[in-house]
Amino acid sequence: MMEPVGKMSSAKGARAEATRHRIVAAAIREFSARGMAGARTETIAQAAGVNKALLFYYFKSKQGLYAAAFEQVSDQVTLRSMAVLDAEASAGERLLSTALEHFDRILTQPELQRLMEQEMVRFRRGESQLLTRMAEHAYRPIIRRLREVIEEGVRRGELCHADWLQVLSASLGANLFYFLSAPMMRLAVPFAPFVKAALKRRRKAAIQFLGQALFVDRKHGAAVAKRVLASLPMPRSTRFSVGRTKQ
Numbered sequence: 001m002m003e004p005v006g007k008m009s010s011a012k013g014a015r016a017e018a019t020r021h022r023i024v025a026a027a028i029r030e031f032s033a034r035g036m037a038g039a040r041t042e043t044i045a046q047a048a049g050v051n052k053a054l055l056f057y058y059f060k061s062k063q064g065l066y067a068a069a070f071e072q073v074s075d076q077v078t079l080r081s082m083a084v085l086d087a088e089a090s091a092g093e094r095l096l097s098t099a100l101e102h103f104d105r106i107l108t109q110p111e112l113q114r115l116m117e118q119e120m121v122r123f124r125r126g127e128s129q130l131l132t133r134m135a136e137h138a139y140r141p142i143i144r145r146l147r148e149v150i151e152e153g154v155r156r157g158e159l160c161h162a163d164w165l166q167v168l169s170a171s172l173g174a175n176l177f178y179f180l181s182a183p184m185m186r187l188a189v190p191f192a193p194f195v196k197a198a199l200k201r202r203r204k205a206a207i208q209f210l211g212q213a214l215f216v217d218r219k220h221g222a223a224v225a226k227r228v229l230a231s232l233p234m235p236r237s238t239r240f241s242v243g244r245t246k247q
Contacts, residue, residue: 020058022048027069032111035118036066036128070119070130073112078138080105085145091153092215096207096228098146099171103203106179108235113179143168159214171210178202200234 026047030039041062045052059065084097106113122128150167153159159167182193192198207225215221 019048019050019054023050023055023058023065024068024072027065028073028111028115031066031069032114032118036063036122039066041065067130070115070134073109073115074134074138076109077105077112078142081142082145085142085149090158090224091149091156092158092221093224093228094149095146095153095159095167095171095214096210096225097232098149099175099210100203100207100228100232102172103175103206104232104235106175107199107203157216158220160216162214167214170213174206174209178206203234204229 023044026044027039029047030044034040039062041052041055044065045055048055055065059068080101081098084101085094087094087097089097119128119131119134123131146168147164150159150164154161154164178193185191186193193202207229208222211221211223211225212218213221215224
């Protein structure tokens with residue numbers, strides 16, 4: 001007995017989407033490791049379990065595949081960030097949860113950080129406009145929502161009165177500083193920044209500090225920090241630490 005046409009079409013569409021997903025996932029790994037110029041479409045096809053022709057069937061060109069990979073990581077950032085910012089919680093709790101989600105994103109998604117670094121170089125050289133699109137569709141809405149959350153917290157008397165951009169920088173900038181400066185800090189202090197115990201301490205200290213620094217009522221801020229840390233435990237997969245556990 002033949003399958004109904006609609007069911008066959010649906011199954012074919014699901015298989016096509018699964019194949020596309022595998023290709024993009026493999027492309028993210030390859031492009032983040034080798035950059036746009038150094039990445040090999042043969043390697044991506046092999047990792048995705050497809051032939052090379054299928055890559056060009058779905059994405060037309062290497063540039064098209066790169067754009068799809070970059071768009072997917074951009075969409076992931078938007079979805080995760082907005083989910084935290086729109087949660088049912090006070091403005092202060094959403095702000096601390098955003099800071100913690102940001103730390104964990106850097107910790108568990110090194111491909112995203114490498115793609116961003118590479119794309120910034122390409123943007124400065126005039127080789128790509130993907131950052132402009134990412135700013136428009138991802139970072140601008142996230143920053144706008146963050147500003148609304150910060151100003152809501154100030155207006156309701158939960159957060160200290162301060163320039164919203166400075167609060168944003170204090171909440172997220174410290175995470176970037178830790179990861180970017182860790183190799184130099186290791187030489188200067190020294191300490192092992194990427195072992196799991198050090199990451200766990202830094203993660204906890206960052207949120208506890210924000211609870212003390214940004215809240216009008218420090219006791220309330222400490223309680224919020226404790227609640228946020230309990231609700232978002234340390235990720236089991238700390239891929240940033242791979243290969244660096246012997247520091």
